[in-house]
Amino acid sequence: MQIELQYGKNKVYLDLEESMINEIINPSDMSPSQNPELEIKNALKNPIEGPTIEELSPKGKSIAIAVDDITRATPTNVLLPTLLELLRAAGARKEDIKIVIALGTHRKMTEEEVKEKYGPQIVEEYHVVNHAYDDESQLKYVGKIADDVPVWINKEYLSADIRIVTGNLIPHFNAGWAGGAKILLPGLAGEETVGRMHVHSASTTPNGLGMKDNPTRLIIDDFAKKVGIHLLVNTAITRHREIVKVFAGHFIKAHRKGLELAKKIYGVKVSGATDITITSSHPADIEFWQGLKGLFSADIATRAGGEIIELTPCPEGISMAHPKWIDYLQYGTSELKQMYDAGEIEDFVALGLALNVAHIKEKHPIYLISDGISEKDAEKIGFKKFKKLQEAVDFVIDRRHPKSKVNILTYGGETYPIIE
Secondary structure (H helix, E strand, O other), rough: OOOEEEOOOOHHHHHHHHHHHEEEOOOOOOOOOOHHHHHHHHHHHHEEEOOHHHHOOOOOOEEEEEEEEEOOOOOHHHHHHHHHHHHHOOOOHHEEEEEEEEEEOOOOOOOOHHHHHHHHHHHOOOOEEEOOOOOHHHHEEEEOOOOOOEEEEEEEHOOOEEEEEEEEEOOOOOOOOHHHHOOOOOOOHHHHHHHHHHHHHHHHOOOOOOOOHHHHHHHHHHHHHHHHHOEEEEEEOOOOOOOOEEEEEEOOHHHHHHHHHHHHEEEEEEOOEEEEEEEEEEOOOHHHHHHHHHHHHHHHHHHHEEEEEEEEOOOOOOOOOOOOOOHHHOOHHHHHHHHHOOOOOHHHHHHHHHHHHHHHHHHHHHHHHHOOHHHHHHOOOOOEEEOOHHHHHHHHHHHHOOOOEEEEEOHHHOOOOEOO
16 A cells, blocks of 8 residues: 655655554544634634723734744734734724744744745734844743743733734644643743743653643743733644634633644544554654654554654754754753753753653654754664665564554644544
8 A cells, every 4th residue: 555645845655555554644634714814803703701802902002913933834824914904993003013923942034934924915014023032131031930930021022012822723742732822932932931841841741742731731821821911813724724713812711612623633533552653744844843743643653662753854954943952862861850950951942852852762763764864863863764764664564573553644743643
């Protein structure tokens, strides 16, 4: 049987005996809204336990809208025009509206990426700014949460009279699900805040994929309570990036309501975990900082001790913004925790994600197919690299057993396997 998998913008094909396949795990096909603009308007006019735009009384007030970056699938270029139209109809002036790109600790977006993500007209007519997580002059400290997580937040966002967040509802290995207040933490937080949160997350819930109220989500929500969000607007979309439904209102209540639908799309029932799982990290594949997401869905779909084969192009390598990460990825969980306790860490964010990956490496051998990661670097971080997917699969099947069952994740970067 020939199986098609996404590899960046290309396709990769794999031949596998049908009897060996346990499940081909795809997000569910759900019909998109026939009128996305109307769907957005209806959500904003009927918010879930939150104010309408009219009730926010935007006339004469400064407004900050947090939007996610190029690594996220939110259809912001569809969402923003309708949101801005309703704000202006309620009296807001263009010059009082600021769009803040919630980069977290990712690299800054290029001018071309900004236009593509938000729409050229939006970029022309509104003030769009990149968040700088490592510039203390652009941040404000407003207290602590979870004992050791300082609340450093983007100053421009915090100073606005009306603070709006956008985002998209898909599974996430730290927060359980993306969307909600996650756009503030890590999106608009300072470096130490993001780092401490990631270490806390990896230490309490190494793989929190699909968990609704895990410890990380509770930290994120506490962070947002300190900062303040007046209105949330989140999308639930198909795997083809089409809007199914929009949820607006209170940043916790509307988010949790949206998860009921998101789980129907991205939560996929699987008959059992297997000895071998093949995962494409698609659509999280710009660099391994994103591509690692395919490992967390595969971790759930694979028995302890079973192998994971990951397909992830990573054209920007392992991580552009976090060069220390490759060093941390060489260590196991106990060594990383010792380094953290000894104060030997330069990049807390990279350490947190290294801890997450280490937990998976200690359960599963990992095989990598990636044009963007060299064989030397793959070996350095504890993965065995193959040039072709078929070679990797044949090697693992021969090594395990010719009758081993295989799970295949076609959208590993955003699928939550639910093992029955």
